[in-house]
Amino acid sequence: xxxxxxxxxxxxxxxxxxxxxxxxxxxxxxxxxxxxxxxxxxxxxxxxxxxxxxxxxxxxxxxxxxxxxxxxxxxxxxxxxxxxxxxxxxxxxxxxxxxxxxxxxxxxxxxxxxxxxxxxxxxxxxxxxxxxxxxxxxxxxxxxxxxxxxxxxxxxxxxxxxxxxxxxxxxxxxxxxxxxxxxxxxxxxxxxxxxxxxxxxxxxxxxxxxxxxxxxxxxxxxxxxxxxxxxxxxxxxxxxxxxxxxxxxxxxxxxxxxxxxxxxxxxxxxxxxxxxxxxxxxxxxxxxxxxxxxxxxxxxxxxxxxxxxxxxxxxxx
Numbered sequence: 151x152x153x154x155x156x157x158x159x160x161x162x163x164x165x166x167x168x169x170x171x172x173x174x175x176x177x178x179x180x181x182x183x184x185x186x187x188x189x190x191x192x193x194x195x196x197x198x199x200x201x202x203x204x205x206x207x208x209x210x211x212x213x214x215x216x217x218x219x220x221x222x223x224x225x226x227x228x229x230x231x232x233x234x235x236x237x238x239x240x241x242x243x244x245x246x247x248x249x250x251x252x253x254x255x256x257x258x259x260x261x262x263x264x265x266x267x268x269x270x271x272x273x274x275x276x277x278x279x280x281x282x283x284x285x286x287x288x289x290x291x292x293x294x295x296x297x298x299x300x301x302x303x304x305x306x307x308x309x310x311x312x313x314x315x316x317x318x319x320x321x322x323x324x325x326x327x328x329x330x331x332x333x334x335x336x337x338x339x340x341x342x343x344x345x346x347x348x349x350x351x352x353x354x355x356x357x358x359x360x361x362x363x364x365x366x367x368x369x370x371x372x373x374x375x376x377x378x379x380x381x382x383x384x385x386x387x388x389x390x391x392x393x394x395x396x397x398x399x400x401x402x403x404x405x406x407x408x409x410x411x412x413x414x415x416x417x418x419x420x421x422x423x424x425x426x427x428x429x430x431x432x433x434x435x436x437x438x439x440x441x442x443x444x445x446x447x448x449x450x451x452x453x454x455x456x457x458x459x460x461x462x463x464x465x466x467x
Contacts, residue, residue: 153178153179153180153377153380153381155179155180155181156180156181156222156223156380157180157181157183157220157221157222157223158175158180158181158182158183158221158222158223158225158380159183159185159217159218159221159223159224159225160172160182160183160184160185160225160227161185161186161208161214161217161224161225161226161227161228161249161253162185162186162208162226162227162228162229163182163184163185163186163225163227164184164186164188164189164191164192164333165227165229166327166331166332166333166369167227167269167327167369167372167373168184168186168227169192169195169331169332169333170329170332170369170370170372170373171225171227171373171376172184172197172201173195173197173332174373174377175377176197176200176201177197178377181202182200182201182202183201183202183203183204183217183221184201184202184203184204185204185206185208185213185214185217186203186204186205186206187205187206187207188205189203189205191333192332192333195332195333204216204217208226208228208245208249208252208253209244209245209248209249209252210252211252211255211256214249214252214253214256215252215255215256215259215260217256218253218256218257218260218261218264219256219260219261220261221261221264222264222265223264223265223266223267223380224253224257224261224264224265224266224267225266225267225268225376226249226250226253226266226267226268226269227269228245228249229245229246229269229301230242230245230246230297231297239296242296242297242300243300246297246300246301246303246304247300247303247304247307250268250304250307250308251307253266254266254307254308254311254317257311257317258311258315258317262315262316262317265318265320265380265385266308266317266318266319266320266385267319267320267321267322267376267379267380268304268305268308268319268320268321268322269321269322269323269324270301270302270304270305270321270322270323270324270388271297271298271301271323271324272323272324272325272326272365272392272429272432272434273293273295273297273298273301273429274291274293274298274301274302274305274323275289275290275291275292275293275298275429275432276291276292276293276294276298276429277292277294277429277430278430278431278432281363281430281431281432281433282363282396282431284394284433284434284435284436285390285432285433285434285435286390286435286438287323287388287389287390287435287438294427294429295427295429305321305388308321312386318385318386319386320379320384320385320386320387320389321387321388321389322375322376322379322389322391323388323389323390323391323434324367324372324391324392325364325365325366325367325390325391325392325393325432325433325434326339326340326341326364326365326366326367326392327339327366327367327368327369327372328341328342328366328367328368328369328454328458329368329369329370329454329457329458329461330369330457330458330461330462340399341366341402341406341455341458342458344356344402344403344406344415345406345410345455345458345459345462346462347413348406348407348410348412348413348415349410349412349413349459349462349463350412350413351412351413352413352414353413353414353415353416354403354413354414354415354416355415355416355418356399356400356403356415356416356417356418357399357418357419357420357421357424357428358399358419358420358428359400359417359418359419360398360399360400360401360403360417361398361399361400361431362398362399362428362430362431363396363397363398363431363432363433364396364397364398364399364402364431364432364433365392365393365394365395365396365397365432365433365434366392366393366395366397366402366451366454367391367392367393367447368393368447368449368453368454368457370448370449371393371447371448371449372391374445374448375389375391375439375443375445378443378444378445379443382442382443384442384443387442389438389439389442389443390434390435390436390438390439391434391436391439392433392434392436392447393433393434393436393447393451394433394434394435394436394437394447395433395451396431396433397451400417402451402455403415405451405452405455406455406459409455409456409459410459
């Protein structure tokens with residue numbers, strides 16, 4: 151897919167999704183700027199020589215304003231991910247909420263015409279009543295974690311700025327994204343942990359006896375959706391981004407062991423300290439994104455796991 155040349159700012163672009171997106175944008179000959187607290191670990195990556203790095207903090211308005219100025223597209227990937235009871239509420243609030251307001255204020259003051267893409271989360275929905283049914287964008291939101299609560303608030307700020315100032319936002323709500331980490335940093339995907347332990351012939355534990363239904367989307371498919379949004383004329387709207395296919399963690403664990411030809415797993419209950427925060431079974435209805443952008447996930451679970459396992463084999467060798 152060809153894109154018109156754009157100046158694209160990736161706030162928090164040094165993370166798992168950000169680096170995959172940056173790599174693809176470089177391949178598409180876009181002008182990419184990554185705004186991050188620390189970019190030292192990623193400057194050694196081959197494609198990084200074609201990226202401009204700005205070291206800054208999303209919680210500092212002046213830094214954000216300086217970065218946002220002159221950009222055609224602003225993509226906010228900055229986030230603190232915390233689903234359980236152990237967290238720093240002020241860090242979560244600062245980055246997921248104050249940071250969001252800083253970006254929206256910078257757009258309002260100096261760059262109203264920029265396209266804005268923000269990432270929401272499955273955690274905004276909380277525990278769904280009927281996990282056997284796919285969840286649509288308008289399903290009732292009852293988040294039970296600080297992360298989900300603050301992400302829902304951040305999404306609300308987008309709507310507020312749209313009503314008050316006409317600032318539009320495209321919001322992508324993510325299910326569980328998996329795949330290789332380009333920086334080598336640990337991802338939040340439990341699949342990453344399972345694969346690494348299986349390759350070391352270790353035993354990993356599958357909480358909740360592996361019964362929960364998950365919606366797993368491979369990183370390349372998510373990047374494909376983001377590129378289609380960038381290339382489209384759509385500047386607002388909320389879209390679910392998942393595979394739209396349900397699979398249990400037990401089934402995933404079985405596939406990983408079979409493909410790695412090593413390792414074992416044990417089905418165990420949720421630890422007491424996190425059981426009250428578990429979201430349970432869930433998968434997305436993704437027809438809106440399909441219809442709007444002509445997007446469809448192309449990587450089935452078997453192929454995605456094979457790619458992830460091959461990557462980790464290379465890294466470990």
